[in-house]
Amino acid sequence: MTKNSDAWARALKVMPGGVNSPVRAFKAVGGDPRFIVSGQGSRICDLDGREYIDFVGAWGPMILGHAEPRVTAAIRKAAEGGTSFGAPTPAETILAEMVIDAVPSVEVVRFVNSGTEATMAAIRLARGFTGRSKILKFAGCYHGHSDGLLVKAGSGATTLGVPDSAGVPASIASETLVACYNDIEDVDRLLALHEKAIAAIILEPVAGNMGVIPPNEGFLEVLRERCNATGTVLIFDEVMSGFRVARGGAQWRFGITPDLTCLGKIIGGGLPVGAYGGRPEIMKMVSPSGPVYQAGTNSGNPIAMAAGIATMEQLTSELYSSLEARARRLAAGLENAVAGRGIVQHVGSMMTLFFLTRESLEAALATGEPLDSLQCYDDLFAVDKETYAKFHLHCLDRGIYLPPSAYEAFFLSAAHSDEDLDRFIAVTEEFCRNIT
Ligand code: PLP
Secondary structure (H helix, E strand, C coil), rough: HHHHHHHHHHHHHHCHHHHCCCHHHCCCCCCCCCCCCEEEEEEEEECCCCCEEEECHHCCCCCCCCHHHHHHHHHHHHHHCCCCCCCEEEEEEEEHHHHHCCCCCCCEEECCCCCCHHHHHHHHHHHHHCCCCCEECCCCCHHHCCCHHHHHCHHHHHHHHCCCCCCCCCCHCEEEEEECCHHHHHHHHHHHHHHCCCEEEEEEECCCCCCEEEECHHHHHHHHHHHHHHCEEEEEEEECCEECEECCHHHHHHCCCCCCCECHHHHHHHCCCCCEEEEHHHHHHHHCCCCCCCCCCCCCCHHHHHHHHHHHHHCCHHHHHHHHHHHHHHHHHHHHHHCCCCCEEEECCEEEEEECCCHHHHHHHCCCCCCCCCHHHHHHHHHHHHHHHHHHHHHCCCCCCCCCCCCCCEEEECCCCCCHHHHHHHHHHHHHHHHC
């Protein structure tokens, strides 16, 4: 028995499925999850002393790599000054100013503890602001695990084969309408059917939770128009894309300003932080300045704020240009390696390598339209998750740590070297040479 398998056996006895978040259990790819004991730069190390080049990056936050010295120093300093006060601290205002400065739609911001809290609160706010109850989301977009948003909710659900969750009352799910991503006609159909009843349209402006699916040209723009025309609040869930696809997020990259924005992951520098924000007219509805209640014992926690500030201070335009260039290089290398068996989709440094089933590739060829992009949840039928599971194990055995699901994004960080990327490409080439 290795130390890792021993740790897994112990964990399985005391936590549901052995984990505190489902996808970590490796159910979709098989094998035991690796227990990680340390991380430094682009590398993580498991209990048995094996080192991996990490492309999961804590599911997005670690844009600077692990244990980045300035972030670590800021955390240490904040901790030495007291870990939590439940009272205002100057660091909250500093991080708020940084977020507002970077994200076009955000003029006023409220910090919470997770992405789930951010989207849940943003939905409540949109309902309070409009006096309407329904929300419209897109199949395959994940917005955290609050009841009303666990409907056709992307990777976790897709991976485990449960599109909805037990325990969500039908009455709550019925307030959630689901449209097809990148399909304006479907949105129009639902808007017409539920005229003036929809409080908000919420989406990942770059989908990352069904694998990376970029918005088609004009998609975000038309959603903006439809929301203007119907008095619906447009919410961009930028928990993953915020400070990832650009400092100002997808809204900056694509030039479309939502009414509300949800953030998380990177703004906490690896500590638990979420945020939602928008223009004052809407945000003034939030308690205590308005009637929409939302609170948190640990919201704006001083250590989390310190980690966020130290991270944001380093997110320069040079850093994004370099990430962008290296992401293009990696995508090209991987695409070349999987040619004829898969495709790579990415927006900046968030990326997915989709293996595709032979049947879907052949069927597409027969129609004369090669399968060269996936644009919505329904397209995922073409994904070959069995081959991905084999690829995942192949990579793990060669020191490359990838998401344990075929329907997730992986991430580049500033700490990944060219050698790290070359190694990933070489390991992928080796796999593709040998798949049958
Ligand atoms: N929204 C998006 C787009 C996410 O990717 C996630 C998590 O992956 C969430 C919301 C939920 O965030 P958290 O896991 O911090 O609750």
